[in-house]
Amino acid sequence: SQQGEEDPQALSIQEGENATMNCSYKTSINNLQWYRQNSGRGLVHLILIRSNEREKHSGRLRVTLDTSKKSSSLLITASRAADTASYFCATVPDTGRRALTFGSGTRLQVQP
């Protein structure tokens, strides 16, 4: 089974609204990363949060991490039509080799 599960599976909002996506994972991690995938393309890295961090910001992105609940959230503020994409969380374990394991993703549709 996959390490990460995203919620919701799909999200549709209007331009200017905020979008929140959640990710849950199963094992102890070193860090958690969020990626974006435009339709038919490869994934692009957005932001990384380490296990000893609780919140991180990058532009319109805000990521939180709760290691006690094994969950993370990605907030995109003031969304734009160009934010339409699928978003995936990925985890790196805190022991052993650095196999990056992905969740199932959230499809975000931002209506103009």
Added chain:
Amino acid sequence: DAGITQSPRHKVTETGTPVTLRCHQTENHRYMYWYRQDPGHGLRLIHYSYGVKDTDKGEVSDGYSVSRSKTEDFLLTLESATSSQTSVYFCAISGGGFDNEAFFGQGTRLTVV
């Protein structure tokens, strides 16, 4: 864009035939990964490599083998293709440090008929 190239980009093959997908990087990154992406499953790790000749299995490795004889190339082989292996395959690379992000190729769409 990170220097990572997958080939072929599209392939149609018959059930039972062997298929090899190639991932080539020019970044000298230590880690290379093969994932498959299917609707409803996100990306699932097939195999990964942490150095030349050093590989390990991911969560969906059955029916797949890999080889890495030099830093820049990571090959994924479907030993005897089945219809369940119809998918989009992505290669990724990373430096191998805990904080290293992964860079992805453009994907290979494989159809097994």
